[in-house]
Amino acid sequence: MSPQTDPQMSQLTLAEKASLVVGAAFWETVSAGSIRSIMMTDGPHGLRKPIGGGDHLGLGDSVPATCFPPAAGIASSWNPALLERVGAAIGQEALEQGVAVVLGPGVNIKRSPLCGRNFEYFSEDPLVSGELGAAWVRGLQSRGVGASLKHFAANNQETNRMTVSAEVDERTLREIYLPAFERIVTREQPWTVMCSYNRVNGVYASENHWLLTEVLREEWGFEGLVVSDWGAVDERVPALVAGLDLEMPGPQKDSTDAVIDAVTSGELDEAVLDTAVARIRELVDRATGDRATGDRAESRSSVGVSTSSTTGLHHQLAREAAAESMVLLRNEGGILPLATAQSIGVIGEFARTPRIQGAGSSQVIPTRVDTALESIGQLAPVEFAPGYRFDPRVDPAPLIAEAVAVARRSDTVLLFVGLPDGDESEGYDRTHLGLPPAHLALIEAVAQANPRTVVVLTNGGVVSLEPWHDSVPVILETWLLGQAGGSAIADVVFGRVSPSGRLAESIPFRLQDTPSYLNFPGENDVVRYGEGVFVGYRYYETVDLPVRYPFGFGLSYTSFELTDLAASSRGAAVTVTNTGDRAGAHVVQVYVSAPKGELASPRRELRAFAKVALEPGESARVEFDLDDRAFSHWDTRTSSWVMPGGDYLIEVAHSAHDVAASATVTRRSPRPGPLTLDSRIADFLSHPVTGPILARAAGGAAERTEGGTSQLDMVASMPMRRLMRFPGVGSSLSQLPLLIRLANNPVVRGVASLFQRR
Ligand code: BGC
Numbered sequence: 034m035s036p037q038t039d040p041q042m043s044q045l046t047l048a049e050k051a052s053l054v055v056g057a058a059f060w061e062t063v064s065a066g067s068i069r070s071i072m073m074t075d076g077p078h079g080l081r082k083p084i085g086g087g088d089h090l091g092l093g094d095s096v097p098a099t100c101f102p103p104a105a106g107i108a109s110s111w112n113p114a115l116l117e118r119v120g121a122a123i124g125q126e127a128l129e130q131g132v133a134v135v136l137g138p139g140v141n142i143k144r145s146p147l148c149g150r151n152f153e154y155f156s157e158d159p160l161v162s163g164e165l166g167a168a169w170v171r172g173l174q175s176r177g178v179g180a181s182l183k184h185f186a187a188n189n190q191e192t193n194r195m196t197v198s199a200e201v202d203e204r205t206l207r208e209i210y211l212p213a214f215e216r217i218v219t220r221e222q223p224w225t226v227m228c229s230y231n232r233v234n235g236v237y238a239s240e241n242h243w244l245l246t247e248v249l250r251e252e253w254g255f256e257g258l259v260v261s262d263w264g265a266v267d268e269r270v271p272a273l274v275a276g277l278d279l280e281m282p283g284p285q286k287d288s289t290d291a292v293i294d295a296v297t298s299g300e301l302d303e304a305v306l307d308t309a310v311a312r313i314r315e316l317v318d319r320a321t322g323d324r325a326t327g328d329r330a331e332s333r334s335s336v337g338v339s340t341s342s343t344t345g346l347h348h349q350l351a352r353e354a355a356a357e358s359m360v361l362l363r364n365e366g367g368i369l370p371l372a373t374a375q376s377i378g379v380i381g382e383f384a385r386t387p388r389i390q391g392a393g394s395s396q397v398i399p400t401r402v403d404t405a406l407e408s409i410g411q412l413a414p415v416e417f418a419p420g421y422r423f424d425p426r427v428d429p430a431p432l433i434a435e436a437v438a439v440a441r442r443s444d445t446v447l448l449f450v451g452l453p454d455g456d457e458s459e460g461y462d463r464t465h466l467g468l469p470p471a472h473l474a475l476i477e478a479v480a481q482a483n484p485r486t487v488v489v490l491t492n493g494g495v496v497s498l499e500p501w502h503d504s505v506p507v508i509l510e511t512w513l514l515g516q517a518g519g520s521a522i523a524d525v526v527f528g529r530v531s532p533s534g535r536l537a538e539s540i541p542f543r544l545q546d547t548p549s550y551l552n553f554p555g556e557n558d559v560v561r562y563g564e565g566v567f568v569g570y571r572y573y574e575t576v577d578l579p580v581r582y583p584f585g586f587g588l589s590y591t592s593f594e595l596t597d598l599a600a601s602s603r604g605a606a607v608t609v610t611n612t613g614d615r616a617g618a619h620v621v622q623v624y625v626s627a628p629k630g631e632l633a634s635p636r637r638e639l640r641a642f643a644k645v646a647l648e649p650g651e652s653a654r655v656e657f658d659l660d661d662r663a664f665s666h667w668d669t670r671t672s673s674w675v676m677p678g679g680d681y682l683i684e685v686a687h688s689a690h691d692v693a694a695s696a697t698v699t700r701r702s703p704r705p706g707p708l709t710l711d712s713r714i715a716d717f718l719s720h721p722v723t724g725p726i727l728a729r730a731a732g733g734a735a736e737r738t739e740g741g742t743s744q745l746d747m748v749a750s751m752p753m754r755r756l757m758r759f760p761g762v763g764s765s766l767s768q769l770p771l772l773i774r775l776a777n778n779p780v781v782r783g784v785a786s787l788f789q790r791r
Contacts, residue, residue, distance in 0.1 A: 041067055041314065042307055050310045051292040054273065056283030059083070059263075062313065063283070071320045073181065073225075073260070073281070077137020077153070077169070078103040078119075078390065078515060079397035080126045098126050099347040099516065100399035103390050104139060104165075105493050106358035106512035108155035109534035109587070111620045112644045113168035119354055120172025120180075122347045127178040133320030134179040134225055137395075140166040140213040141229075143494075143538050144189035144568055145549040149462045152391035152493025152513055156537035157569030157584065159209055160639050163216030170221040179224025179320060182217055184262055186210055186244060187562075188229035191462045192554035195264070198232035201562040206233075207667035207674075208566050211248070218253045224316055225258045228277060230265045237272075239265045245276030258312040263394075270295045278309040344400050348517055352403070355514040355521030360534035361588040362498075365506035368485055370528025370590055371445055373413040378439040379406050380479060381449030382419045383491045388451065390513050391493045393459025403519035405449065405489070412527055416443060420479075421471045423453045429471040433478050440482035447526065448479050448505075451491030462554055466497040466544050473501065480504040489522065495540050498581050510534075528590060533618035533644070535587035535688070539569050539580045546580070548572035570689035571635035585639070585688035591617035591649065595693035600683040602664070602698045606656045607685045611647035618646040622686045623657050625664065628679030632666050637684060637692075659683075664700055678702025707777040710769075714756060715749040721785035722776035 045053075049065040057063040057070055060083065064070035075081040080098035101107065101119050110116070127135050139150070143157045155162040170180040187199035187210050201210060217223060228238040228245060238244060239261050249255045260279045266272050269280060269288035280288055295301035361369065371377070384406040390396060409415055418436040421429055440446045450472040457463055467473070480486045480501070487507040490496065498508065509532070514521060524530040541547050548564035555561065567575060570584035591613030599606045609621050621644075624637035641657035664681055665674040679702070684695040708720060717723045718735075728735040734744040748756060757763040775781050 039307075039311065042311065045310065047293055047296055047303070047306075048289075050306050051289045051296070052284070053313050054279055054292065054306065054309045055269070055285050055288045056279070056281040058284070059282040062279065062317070068310075068314050068317055069321055071133035071317050072131060073134035073136060074127075074132050075137070075394050076123060076135040077139060078107070078123075078395060079399070080123055080130060080132060080135065081395065081397050082127075082130045082132055095396075095398050096130060097398045097400045098130075099123075099344065099351055100389055100397040100402075101351045102355050102358045102515040102518070103152050103395065103493065103513045104155045105152045105537075106514050107354055108161060108165055108358075108537040109360050109510075109512060110354065110357035110644070111161065111165075111535050111537070111642060112357055113164050115354055115357055116165045116168035117172035117175075118350060120169035121175055122172075122343070122350055124173040124176030124178040125343060126347070127173075128176050132178065134181055134316075135173060136181045136183065136227065138166040138169045138180065138217075139183050140217065141184055141186075141188050142210055142213070142568060144562070145462075145547055145553040146466055146495040146538070146541070147463045147544070147553060148189055148494065149191040149457050150391070150393070150459050151495070151538075152457065153393075153395055153459070155213075157539065158537070158639050159212035159216075161537050161642070163213035164642075166213055167217045167221050170217055170223050174221065174224065177320075177322065179257075179316065180221075181225040181227045181260060182214060182223045183227035184229035184238075185214055185226050185249070185259075186229060186238060187233045188231050188238075190554045190560065191458075191460055193558055194460075195230045196232070196558050197555060198235050198559050199562065200234055200559055202565065203669055203672075204667040205562055205565045209568050214249075215253055218249065218255050222256055224319060225260050225279075226255060227260050227262050228265055230262050237265070237267050239267060239277050240271045240275045242275040250276065258316045270301055273301065273305055273309060278312045348401060351515050352517035352521050352524070355511075355518045356524045356530040356532075358512055358514060358534055359521070359525055359532050360510040360512075360536055360586075361525075361532040362508040362510050362540075362582055362586070363502075363506065364588055368445065368487060368507045369509070369526060371413070371487075371526055373527060375413065375444035376442070377409060377413050377415050378436075378443030378446040378483070379409055379415050379417045379449070380420045380436045380439060380446055380475070381489075382421055382423060383449035383451055383489075384409075384447070384519075385417065385419065386423075387518055388454060388491050388513060389515050389518055391457060391459070392454055395459070399516035402516050403521075405447070405519040405522045408520040408523035409447065409526065412523060420448070420450075420475045421469075425469070425471070429474060433471075433475050436475060437478050437482045440479045440486070443483060445485040445487065446479055446483045447487050447489055448476065449489045449491065450476060452493065452496060457493050463494060466495060466541075468496055476501045476505065487526070489526075495538055497542075497544070498540065499542060502581065510536075528615075531590040531615055531617040532587065533589060533620070533646075535585050535620045536582055537584070539573055539584045539689070540582040541573075541580050546573075546578055565633075567635060571638060574636040574689055580690075583688045583690035585620065585622050585686065586691070587620070587688075589613075589617040589619070591615040593617070593619040593647075593687070595621065595685050595687070598683075598685050598694040598696050600696035600698055602659070602681070602700050604656060604658045605641070605683050605685065605696075606654060607694065608652055608654050609645050609647065610652040611649055614649045616646070616648050618644055619687075620644050621655050622688070623659070624684045624686055624689070624692070625659070626682040626684070627664070627666065628677060628681060630677045630679065632677070634666065637682075637686075637689065639689070676700060676703060708773050710754040710757070710773070711752050713749065714745065714751050714753060717753060718745065718749070720776055721789040722782055723772055724789075726772065
């Protein structure tokens with residue numbers, strides 16, 4: 034039913050409609066006519082339902098909820114099935130709390146490791162971000178709670194996030210920054226999409242018609258509602274016209290008045306307002322169950338503290354998720370897993386006071402918190418030293434001395450270091466990748482005191498492992514693990530669980546090596562995405578720049594082999610075998626390299642992956658589909674995806690830098706378009722009809738040297754029309770228009786192709 038013929042719509046006054054497209058409060062939408070109010074609150078790694086109204090920066094109190102590992106952690110699981118279960122659990126808690134929409138997932142690409150909010154994002158790769166985000170949305174929405182896919186789009190830094198213009202060419206947007214959104218929208222239809230604060234190529238995301246309407250709705254078929262990030266609307270009327278249905282938070286009297294005035298003066302077509310209101314009503318209907326289950330609204334409790342009987346089960350799930358989120362980076366001498374019959378020095382305040390999540394709007398009040406100190410202490414004899422304080426004013430020297438003494442007395446040391454809370458947050462970016470100086474000094478001293486030192490890292494964004502990497506035999510990257518991180522660390526350290534996390538982002542040697550280094554965070558409110566599509570491993574692998582640990586890397590307590598690759602232009606299959614003596618899980622990664630052509634393409638790009646759990650000695654055949662997009666690039670001339678013909682390399686790999694097997698598949702070139710006088714000389718020469726004729730006419734100029742070049746190569750890129758303007762050339766090619774007509778005749782062309790193939 035169109036909004037114009039909808040009886041419910043005609044019962045609403047202009048003032049009611051204008052009020053509906055702006056929030057009623059911090060987290061609630063307006064109720065008007067038969068349209069009820071619903072609540073939207075943060076996530077996404079747990080529910081943050083504020084107690085008492087305001088505050089979107091995580092500073093106030095919220096209802097206790099299960100705190101799962103934030104995106105940076107759980108992305109390292111590379112396990113969509115896990116993400117789906119976590120999404121469903123959060124959906125369950127939201128349902129119990131009367132929350133209709135959970136504000137997540139955040140699928141922005143980690144363009145630079147400095148982005149202060151990287152802990153809330155999944156990966157530097159759009160496939161990993163899209164697959165994991167889609168699974169989370171699927172899980173959440175299976176409970177009848179809506180997702181809010183954010184922050185759409187090109188919100189890849191916190192510096193000046195409300196005003197900065199991300200200057201990104203369209204190919205880069207299409208290939209890197211939009212595909213995760215596209216995958217989730219086209220596959221899962223999230224109930225809402227949240228536009229970002231920033232401008233995209235000069236236009237605020239909230240006012241970007243190309244983004245919010247042409248791409249999101251017309252191309253991808255989005256059916257839900259577009260909501261603003263909290264405070265992202267600059268001017269309400271242009272935003273409404275661009276496709277921004279709901280402004281949050283509210284009320285904003287100036288916005289409501291502006292909409293009324295614009296309709297009254299005829300500047301705004303009321304139908305545009307009606308469309309936005311209709312989408313709000315649809316969202317409310319979905320959330321309150323009017324259309325679906327009818328009575329679900331009544332089963333919701335809208336107040337109170339979570340008393341869910343599932344709290345314990347969800348904590349267990351959080352523990353499982355945390356164990357899968359850790360990435361074992363180094364394990365010289367197989368020090369891990371540890372035997373319980375030894376003395377363990379647990380050093381570092383993080384073991385006693387864990388940092389379970391990042392700062393800002395996503396902060397959850399956990400239902401409980403497991404500490405590593407306690408969990409490890411339940412399994413082995415432990416001596417603890419804090420090693421540092423979070424307060425930088427405290428002199429570290431005596432704390433380090435105490436830690437060294439503990440390290441000397443212990444068989445093995447578990448040394449907890451990382452980034453304290455204030456070092457990374459929503460709202461600002463980091464300026465360097467280093468650990469705090471006190472932590473660096475502690476690592477040096479403890480590693481000297483005990484050669485069996487296991488560094489356990491806590492950090493949301495990538496940290497540098499220099500200069501200390503080689504001085505310790507073991508490094509376990511735990512990111513931020515949520516409320517059950519402490520017990521999960523014990524599970525991994527003592528081998529109850531074999532680590533199976535893989536890096537969803539590269540760890541560079543130096544900040545200067547990162548592809549966005551010269552263009553981050555921009556200047557004068559403009560950030561130029563100068564590295565184009567060469568983000569993360571796409572850059573390191575293409576320019577052959579060593580990194581400390583590549584994208585996709587992670588160790589296990591067992592080992593895996595990939596054999597018997599079979600590949601075609603539709604997919605690949607490979608056998609994965611657990612060749613060690615413990616159960617474990619491996620992430621099989623499939624990369625595709627495009628043939629060398631006109632487009633500068635990354636050395637390899639991840640096009641499929643699967644996580645496979647195997648018993649010792651067990652094998653599995655894993656099959657991957659590769660669709661046309663796996664072989665396509667965005668062509669700015671035709672504004673469409675194109676699939677160049679040629680030889681593509683399919684590589685199955687353990688990481689972006691460790692290829693186990695490869696195969697070449699050939700894709701036929703798509704039929705070139707019809708020849709015109711604007712076609713290039715090269716197009717004429719490769720055409721089955723005109724090619725042989727022109728080559729003969731050119732005589733010696735068409736002959737190739739031993740090096741494979743000919744004199745014609747000099748003019749190959751020249752449009753025919755230009756060549757004909759040269760003195761004497763035009764008259765000698767007077768028959769060309771006739772030849773072009775002939776060449777474009779399908780029958781003539783078909784016959785000529787047959788001769789060409791011979
Ligand atoms: C953040 C969003 C969040 C919203 C509501 C904004 O500052 O960018 O991610 O959902 O606040 O708290």
